[in-house]
Amino acid sequence: MKNITIHGNTDMDALAAMVAAQKPYPAAVMVFPGKLSRSVEEFMALYKDTLDVKEVRDIDPVLVDLVILVDTKSPGYLANLGEVNDILGVMGGGGHNAAASATIKKSHVEELAGQLMDAIRSNVRLPINAAAIMSSPVKTITPDTIIEEAGQVMLRYGHTGLPVVKDEQVLGIVSRRDVEKAAHHGLGQAPVNGFMTSNLVSVSPEVPAPVMRELMIEHDIGRLPVIKNGKLVGIVTRSDVLRTLHGSGLHSGYQAVKKGRAYQISSNNIQALMYRGLPVEFMEVLKRSGDLASGMGCKVYAAGGIVRDLFLGIECLDIDLVVEGNGIELAEAMSKEYHGRLRAHPKFGTAKILFPDGRQVDVTTARVEFYQHPAAMPQVEMSSLQQDLYRRDFSINAMAVSLNRGSFGDVVDFFGGREDLERGLIRVLHNLSFIEDPTRILRAVKFEKRYHMNLESQTQMLIKEAIRNNMLARVSVERVWEELKYIFREPRPAPALARIIDLQLWDFLFPGVESFKVKQVLSEFSRSVKALRFWDLVEPDEPWMVYFLAILHSADWTTASKICRRYSLNKRQMDKAAAALGGWRGLLGKLQEPGDITLSELARQVMSVPKEVYPLILSYLIDNASMRRFRQVLTVICYNKPSINGKDLRIMGYKPGPVFKRVLDAVWQARLDGMIRTRQEELSYAKEYLSGYEGAIRSV
Secondary structure, three states, X not given: OEEEEOOOOEOHHHHHHHHHHOOOOOOOXXXXXXOEOHHHHHHHHHHOOOOOEEEHHHOOHHHOOEEEEOOOOOOOOOOEOOOHHHHHHOOOOEEOOOOEEOOOOOOOHHHHHHHHHHHHHHHOEOOOEHHHHOEOOOOOEXXXXXXXXXXXXXXXXXXXXXXXXXXXXXXXXXXXXXXXXXXXXXXXXXEHHHOOEOOOOOEOOOOEHHHHHHHHHHHOOOEEEEEEOOEEEEEEEHHHHHHHHHOOOOOOOOOEEEEOOEEEEOOOEOHHHHHHHOOHHHHHHHHHHHHHHHHHOOEEEEEOHHHHHHHHOOOOOOEEEXXXXXXXXXXXXXXXXXXXXXXXXXXXXXXXXXXXXXXEEEEEEOEEEEOOOOOOOOEEEEOOHHHHHHOOOEHHHOOEEEOOOOOOOEEEOOOOHHHHHHHOEEOEOOOOHHHHOOOHHHHHHHHHHHOOOEEOHHHHHHHHHHHHOOHHHHOOHHHHHHHHHHHHOOOOHHHHHHHHHHOOOHHHHOOOOOHHHHHHHHHHHHHHHHHHHHHOOOOOOOOHHHHHHHHHOOXXXXXXXXXXXXXXOOHHHHHHHHHHHHHHHHHHHXXXXXXXXXXXXXXXXXXXXXXXXXXHHHHHOOOHHHHHHHHHHHHHHHOOOOOOOHHHHHHOOEOOXXXXXXXXXXXXXXXXXXXXXXXXXXXXXXXXXXXXXXXXXXXO
C-alpha cells in the first residue's frame, strides 16, 4: 500500500498538496495524520464523498510499503512538485514556490483541469528511484569463478562486490571482503559459490532512494541488485544512494547566476543554460539524438567538455555523445537522418558523424578502460555511464547531461565536477590516474592555466610523485608530443610552460635547454604574440611552432636538433627550425642597428627566417624605434606580396615543384626592390626566372 500524508494541523495548502501528489501516484491513499485546521474540517464536511481521505486509525502500517510526505521541508520521501507559482501561473495566478492561488472567471472546468494537469506534468518530478541511479549493464561472475579471478575482476573494474549469476538468475553477491578473507586462508582456487551471500536483498527499478537507504542500513549491505521480470538489469551502490540523497539534490525551477568562474545552478536541469549557450543548430541535433535514443530504448548523454564549458560560460562546439546501449547504431540513425558521413570503429564502439555543413559529432558507447600495466594503452570494454565518466581525467571533465525525452537537460555529476568548477580546482578522479596515464600530468597543467584554476592539493601531490618516479618516460614519445602540441596551441601557452618548469618536468621534456633563459623570454612572450596579432600583418603557418621555437632559441643546434628528432619533426619543420635558430640573432641586430641597410634589404632578411620566430624577435626588441622598424618592414612585406601564385605558373606550362616557391620568393623580392609593380611584370619576371631552370617546363 502507498500512502500520501502530511504534517500535523493540516491546512488547505497541505490538503491541496496531497491531492496534487495523488496525480503521479493514483493508487496511493491520502491519510490525515492528526488534527485538521478549521477550514479543512469545513471543506471536508462538504466534499468528503469526493475526496477519499483516510485517518491514521484506518491504516494497517504493516501493509504500507511507501509513504509520500508532502508540504514539508523534510526531503526524505517527498515528490518534487515544482514551484506551484509556476503551475498556477498558466492560469494567471501567482504566489511563491510553496503556495499559490488563482482566481478563475468565465472558463469551463474541463478546460481548466486540462491546463492544470499539463502544468503539473511539466513541473512534477517523481522521487529518484533505482532505475534513475543504477549502473547498467552489470559486471557479473558465475558460481564456478574462482576466488583469485573474482579478485582480479574487482581490481580491474574498481568494484567492491560482484553479483553471481547463472542462467540469468542472480544467486548471490560476493564482496571484496569475502574474496580477501578467502585468499588470506589460501583458498584462491576455490569457487565463489562457497563464499557468496545467498540471502539476496534486491529491489525493483521503481523503488525510491530513501527506501534503498533503509534496506542498506537494515541489512548492512553496500549494494542492491535491481531485478526486473526476474532478470538483473542494474545495481545500486551505497555511494549512489548517498550521492542522491545528500548531494546537490534536485530543486524545482531554474536559475543560473555567474559567480566567479562558473555558473551556480539552483537546479539539476540546465536546459535553459543549454539553449542560451549553444547554437540553435547544435541544440536541434542534441534534441533529435535524444528522441532517436528514446525510440531505440537506450540512453544518450552529452558528456565532457561541452558540460564543463556550459557551466563556465565558454563557447564549446565539440559535441561528444555517450550512449548506454549501442552507440554505433545511434550514430548510424543520426547520420542517415542528417545525410552525413559516418566513420565507425566497432572494436571500440565509437563513431564520428560528419555533417554536410562541416560539423562533427563523436558518438561513444559507454565504456570502461583497463590498464594492464602503468602507462599502457587501455583495453576497452562496454560499460555504464558512471564507469565511462570514471575513466576520464578530471572531475570537471567527468560530467554529463541527459538528452532523452523526459530528462533532457538533467545533469549527471557523480564525482563533484560542478563543485570543483565553482571552487576553481583541477582534481583527479582516483589516486592511480597519473600512473595509468602519465600524459594526464600535461593535461592537468593545460586545464589549470587555461581556466585560471589551481591543482587540488592531493592531485598536485600525485603529480609530483609521478614525476619523481619518472612515469612519463614509460609513455611513447608520440603521446607526450601530442600533449605538448595541445599546450602550444592554447591561447596562452606561456603560463603552462612556466608551470612545467615549476613542477621540475622541463629537463625530461627538453633535455639540454636551460629553463631559466626560456622563462625570462616567456614572461614577455604573450605581449609579443598579441602585438603581432594586433598589427594583423602576418600569420604563422604552424602556430604551435611559435612556442616550440621560443623554447629552443637559446640552445645550440646540436641540442635543438636532438629534440626535433626526438619528437619526429618532418624535414620541412626541421629546416624551418634550423633557419629560425640560425638567423634570428643576426636579424635582431639589424633591426636594432640597421646602419645604412635599405628597407628592402631588411625585408629580405626578415623573409629569410620563418614567420613562427617573429614573436621571439619582437620580445627581444626593447626600444620603441626597433619595434616601429620591425612593424614597418612587416608592412612593406605584407603589402608587396605578388599577385601571382602557383596556379598561374601551372597555366604558363610549368611543372609544379620546389622551384615554384623559389620563383615566387624572387618575384616578391623584385617587388620589394621596386623592379616590378604590375601583374604582367610579375608574370614576365617569373617566366624569365624559370627559363634558367632545366626541367621546369612541362613536357607535352
